[in-house]
Amino acid sequence: MTGSVGRPHELEAIELLASLVGPGPEGEVWIGDDAAVLGPASAPVLFATDLAAEGVHFDRRHGTLADLGWRVLVQNLSDIAAMGGRPRAAVVAVAGAGFDELGLIYEGLLEASRRFGCPVVGGDLSDATALNISVAILGASAGTAPVLRSGAGPGETVFVTGPLGAASAGLRELRADPGARSACTAAFLRPVPRLGEGVAAALGGARAMIDVSDGFGIDLRRLAEASGVGVVLDELPVAPGATPDEALGGGEDYELVFTAPDPGAVAARFAESGLRAPVPVGTTTADVAEFLLRGVPLASTGYEHRLG
């Protein structure tokens, strides 16, 4: 292999693919959101894929292969959560795992599968020179239209489902000491997809939603750009043990960010569902150029390696 999609080219690559594929028919969403939305509108189907490649998404010194199996399924579950949907089933393609390694990867995959109610129903196996795990996930609507990235209008409240930066802090701790164990290392090794929160947000009137997979700054900016709104943030909820930079730029938190016009309806839905209240962090504005945290322009830092 020569060459690879480096970060500076990633958005270009996604634009290339989106232009090649085209937008899809009325009522469907193809490339460009957390998951594709397929018709019929009365019972939309959600469909997404996310891969983990050794040396890019994971390093065996920082977690077990069971942790890796868990993480790659959760990364896909989070794409369904970010649409306000429920997972239905997943398929898993593993290249480059030995027999024992495969057993370990599936141990974590199936723990997450049972915990979050998403059976692994098929897969493919192959030799390869490097370990690569690709998961595809199928989801269904939980009773509302799927919540896209593009639906926000000005004057809505911006919420996040929990404090940020724990996964990134956990990775920092593991890099310093592979034996470290803390709430932050758990957030990195065994993240939790916010499935109940995604449904509650949708039922509470969320107009736009995205998961924090690449970093809060960059993911929120994606939502704002897709919606054509600005964002003024008053708060940045930082997880205990994390730095503000990690909260802003660290990826893999898998919290959800969403906007909604009626904060009271959101609070009521989360309370009814017995979920921790989401944190209001700011407001959307009509000025698409505006992207501020406490009056200071916000860097859209984070990793750019996802297609949708």
Next chain:
Amino acid sequence: MTGSVGRPHELEAIELLASLVGPGPEGEVWIGDDAAVLGPASAPVLFATDLAAEGVHFDRRHGTLADLGWRVLVQNLSDIAAMGGRPRAAVVAVAGAGFDELGLIYEGLLEASRRFGCPVVGGDLSDATALNISVAILGASAGTAPVLRSGAGPGETVFVTGPLGAASAGLRELRADPGARSACTAAFLRPVPRLGEGVAAALGGARAMIDVSDGFGIDLRRLAEASGVGVVLDELPVAPGATPDEALGGGEDYELVFTAPDPGAVAARFAESGLRAPVPVGTTTADVAEFLLRGVPLASTGYEHRLG
């Protein structure tokens, strides 16, 4: 990476995964067929994944990246064809492709996507040290129950949708001369999924079906073992340019093999659909130990690298 799933361990690995995952609820099929079948029974959903890894499934000297993109989508379409279903949509995860390479891969992918009516609706991109393309595909029933590998009974006619070995012969020609162009090289580089044939077989009463992805001998044996029947073959239709060994053991033909109790109904359905008649090659028997071609025990040669 140390270790990988070698061929001797592949069936063991699939058994391990099937035992870990479990059989799924009544009416659903999880690991072990060409595609998983998800409920409801009134409108079953088909879901499958197949990957292509550089150095294992393809070699850049024998075809372009556009050919590769075409082949990996067709390999997935063939899984849907083998259930008697119709494709609905695919997602594609590409690891280790540079920007220009990605454009070439998508050129072939999208040609096949348009040709066979299966939009690519989402994906993921990543850096990686080797090129790996994983496709997942979603399909729907074409008006019959999905045709499994396990439904054959004794005394049924065994059909194949076309002569075999062309893809394998084409690869042999390309290895000898990368510039070779023939019907066989076309069969290898731009295979055609037998979607219409799969639906016609299902409507014509097929009881069991599988696609020839790893080799006729091994794929037919999988069908026989899943169904608990023996097979006595009178014919081996060999593609022009291919050897009998290539017809028996060569993979990637993507013809369908199926059994049906009423050859007349099968012939009528194929004729109504304007399709070339499938070739009757033999009969299923009650003796599961019987696996004969013109009275001689048949080697189940071919590649074992698929999970289902």
